[in-house]
Amino acid sequence: MITGSLKSSVDKLWEEFWTGGVTNPLTVIEQISFLMFARLLDINESRNEKKAQRTNKPFRRIFPDTDEGQALRWHKFKHLGAENMLPHVRDKVFPHFKSVAIEGAKFGEYMKDAQLMIQKPSLLVSAVNMIDALPLTEGDTKGDLYEYLLSKLTTAGINGQFRTPRHIIRLMVEMLDPSLEHNEVIGDPACGTGGFLVEAMHYLQRKYTSPEGIIDHEGEKIYSGDLLEPHREHIQNNLIHGFDFDVTMLRIAAMNLLLHGIDAPDIHYQDTLSSGFPDKFPQQAQNFFDVILANPPFKGSLDFEDVHSSLLAQVKTKKTELLFVALILRMLKNGGRSATIVPDGVLFGSSKAHVALREMLVEKNQLEAVISLPSGVFRPYAGVSTGILIFTKGGKTGDVFFYDMQDDGFSLDDKRTQLYGSTFDGDLPDCLIRWKGKDPQKDTDRTAKAFFVKTEEIREKNYDLSLNRYKETVYEEVQYEPPREILKKLKALENEIMRDLDELEGMLG
Structure with missing residues (x-):
């Protein structure tokens, strides 16, 4: 839980960067991430030192046990004066990041091009002092703190990626209901800041908490995840996988997952649509995942030469939004399921590729749901109309669940102000209840928010999946x-x- 005083600390830190000449929100978050990472490495090293003293067992050091190596640690350089701190952090601490591995995570991969963008010595000292005061050792707080930092990200990345609202992510995760009983594996082929992967972890934390493990903290429930212990090795080593082709996003995602308890996140710099993906990651590229959650970037068109031939065999197109759905189907195991956000054009586009993709979803897989989202959900990044597709690889499509979401609990302007007491409000709880208690025999009223459409009707309408094609509007006589x-x-x-x-x-x- 993040308190008002913590929020104001983050706001103040953000302001310091802004007034210090670092004005790109992505750069601010990236630079704060680097400094948090430097502090977390030192915390981790201190923890290992204490453990080694207790057990008399050696451990692999992050910082060499020399004067030069120890000078790279947070608790040492934070006391340097402004003029000495800047060159020390820029020329010695940052280069060291590139060789760092922590608990199996090769952070060098995310840090290889890391640069200190802070030019003013006074700004660095201010940032170090503020980050030193943040509670980075306190369980949930450090994750919530980073989420609050990410909520300030109001610009899209260079490739059109943007942060999916957390309440929409939560709806998608709850609808898919990931589980650890059979060591399910969760992935995101375009993970951005890691929001889907973090929320999947939150969901499992809630799901695997016994009634005794729920702690009431100032009226807010904290889920201890006490039933996760038998699955701990799987969680740390194989549960979560992510890819992104923007290294800034990747660094932010790595930090986000680290702060949410995934010490060794398996996330990689990779364009998953490219022909190189199956060569570099043959295991994850095909028939690997039980659950895929995604909001892929819709950056327009790619060259055919850049796209892997197995995707073009499924759907011959240059459009990334279609290729990503085909990619997700390839990455899923048979019986694996996905919730993916797509622009409305995917649902009703009339090109050969659009129709072929929807036909593949309906005829060769199990299309389960189409959730129509309000058009302002992604403001202030974009005003594009979108929907959520829920499908299972293989199987057979029965009746498809449609839901007309008109209120996501936030205003639909650029401010996106929370309208109710809870962040999970508006039509979201109703959508979830209708989904969990769905009954194709009962939910036939096409004027309602939730209804089912038979496969035969979708087939007759050229696999059109737009809500307006099936919803009936009641006109009141005035x-x-x-x-x-x-x-x-x-x-x-x-x-x-x-x-x-x-x-x-x-x-x-």
């Missing part, structure tokens, strides 16, 4: 007064105004 009556009332009103004006003129003498 009774108007006869025009003569309206005219009579207008004249009476006019006369009354004239009388009042005459009276006012009389009062003025």
